[in-house]
Amino acid sequence: MxxxxxxxxxxxxxxxxxxxxxxxxxxxxxxxxxxxxxxxxxxxxxxxxxxxxxxxxxxxxxxxxxxxxxxxxxxxxxxxxxxxxxxxxxxxxxxxxxxxxxxxxxxxxxxxxxxxxxxxxxxxxxxxxxxxxxxxxxxxxxxxxxxxxxxxxxxxxxxxxxxxxxxxxxxxxxxxxxxxxxxxxxxxxxxxxxxxxxxxxxxxxxxxxxxxxxxxxxxxxxxxxxxxxxxxxxxxxxxxxxxxxxxxxxxNGGVAGMEALNREKAGLLYSCIDESSLFSNPVPEASRSLMNIPFTTDSDEVNKLFLEQAKRRGFEFLKGHRSVGGMRASLYNAMPLEGVRALVDFMKEFEADQGGTSHVDH
Known part of the structure; x- marks a missing residue:
């Protein structure tokens, strides 16, 4: 499997x-x-x-x-x-x-x-x-x-x-x-x-x-x-x-253990998005969810390509809600840290393949 x-x-x-x-x-x-x-x-x-x-x-x-x-x-x-x-x-x-x-x-x-x-x-x-x-x-x-x-x-x-x-x-x-x-x-x-x-x-x-x-x-x-x-x-x-x-x-450490893990997972993904010239997150930092993280590029075509390649690499259900589009990663308690690390690595690889396209340049 x-x-x-x-x-x-x-x-x-x-x-x-x-x-x-x-x-x-x-x-x-x-x-x-x-x-x-x-x-x-x-x-x-x-x-x-x-x-x-x-x-x-x-x-x-x-x-x-x-x-x-x-x-x-x-x-x-x-x-x-x-x-x-x-x-x-x-x-x-x-x-x-x-x-x-x-x-x-x-x-x-x-x-x-x-x-x-x-x-x-x-x-x-x-x-x-x-x-x-x-x-x-x-x-x-x-x-x-x-x-x-x-x-x-x-x-x-x-x-x-x-x-x-x-x-x-x-x-x-x-x-x-x-x-x-x-x-x-x-x-x-x-x-x-x-x-x-x-x-x-x-x-x-x-x-x-x-x-x-x-x-x-x-x-x-x-x-x-x-x-x-x-x-x-x-x-x-x-x-x-x-x-x-x-x-x-x-x-696994009760609710406090879950919080520590969730903050680490969310921190990894938000850092990747914030440091990216391709991906962006629309949420003010003070209100960002630890569980549901939307992100997007400035191109529907690039979003589609990202989702297609992500699925082939084993990342499931990353498509954003139909009302907002783009992508969304839900990092609930059961999402392992290795899953977020793998997603971040893929996002960086995808961005490099896109030539580090800036969302400002689209």
Whole structure:
């Protein structure tokens, strides 16, 4: 099997030791004689899996007792609806900071349910204070890392007691965060936590149980709290792989270990781009993501040639999002350092082959 480096924004690369363990246990999980895919979600072996996953996540993220950890379905996109259904309350007002494509989609869905105030951000992401938000807002929503645009918050908003809600799909577990600063954190698993099919929500207990009676049962957070995330059949296999990923994170230095590796990987690639006369990155340095790094040349033809040659060399899914073009490398936790080093070496080789063409000269 040829070696490839998977730079996909999601579903994304998984740690090789995790995949090898999945392969080993695929037909016979823990001596049961069955695959995890065949186990009843009510069985003892699966209850150990889901409880173990929660315990590990609580440990790795230092989640306080006053928060519930929920395993949901529907992706982060379903949370765009569930959050306002559960949190808008009697005022029916929330503030959304718009920093990219996903926060725009979150606003669109929330606007179907209540009154949404949009706070639009420039290309960089400034610090926000409580004066920036509506006093009557039930919560403030942010997308803390923008997968498409390659931007991130380095300082989280000071909301003055208004619950802060964050979509952390593309950078959860990549660096330490203070969970107690948030009312609700949610993340689709398919970038940094595991495979697609499961979404994690970390919800402060005092925000649960406020959905109106008209809210469908499956869209109420309390439904999942009361039933241990098993009101209906959960995505059992995805939760099993998520647990293995959490074990891998713990074995590799926890979240602090992930941050050190991620900063090294991102530093290598940003340095290569910044020192290049061919490639460029459009993001202000203070707002640059550690996870998703867009870059481009000034020529669509050169971009196309780069992507073609990269694929032949085993670099997969480097094409930028269709809305922005160019290239994008996603450096999630499971992307090994050797993958980034290999990409940087290839970029320098490609630039030399292009005669060191300056983006100013196109």
């Amino acid at each position: 040829k070696q490839v480096f998977n730079f996909s924004a999601g579903p994304a690369v998984l740690p090789r030791p995790v995949l090898e363990k999945v392969q080993k246990e695929l037909l016979n999980y823990s001596g049961t004689g069955m695959s995890v895919m065949e186990l009843s979600h009510r069985s003892g072996p699966f209850e150990e899996i889901i409880q173990g996953a929660e315990t590990l996540l609580r440990e790795l993220m230092d989640i306080p007792e006053e928060y519930e950890v929920l395993f949901l379905q529907g992706g982060a996109s379903l949370q765009f609806s569930m959050i306002p259904m559960n949190l808008l309350g009697e005022h029916g007002v929330a503030d959304y900071v718009v920093t990219g494509s996903w926060s725009k989609k979150a606003v669109k869905e929330a606007g179907k349910i209540g009154t949404i105030h949009q706070i639009k951000s420039p290309g960089d992401i400034p610090a926000y204070t409580k004066e920036d938000f509506s006093p009557e807002a039930s919560y403030v929503h942010i997308t803390s890392n923008n997968t498409i645009e390659g931007t991130r918050y380095t300082t989280y908003p000071e909301t003055g007691g208004i619950p802060l809600v964050a979509d952390m799909s593309s950078h959860i577990l990549s660096e330490p965060i203070d969970v107690s600063s948030f009312g609700l954190i949610y993340a689709g698993a398919q970038k940094n936590l595991g495979p697609s099919g499961v979404t994690v929500a970390i919800v402060r207990k005092d925000l649960i149980g406020k959905a109106p009676e008209t809210c469908p049962t499956m869209l109420k957070y309390e439904t999942y709290v009361e039933n241990g995330s098993m009101f209906n059949t959960p995505p059992t296999f995805a939760i099993y792989v998520l647990k293995l990923v959490l074990e891998w994170v713990k074995e």
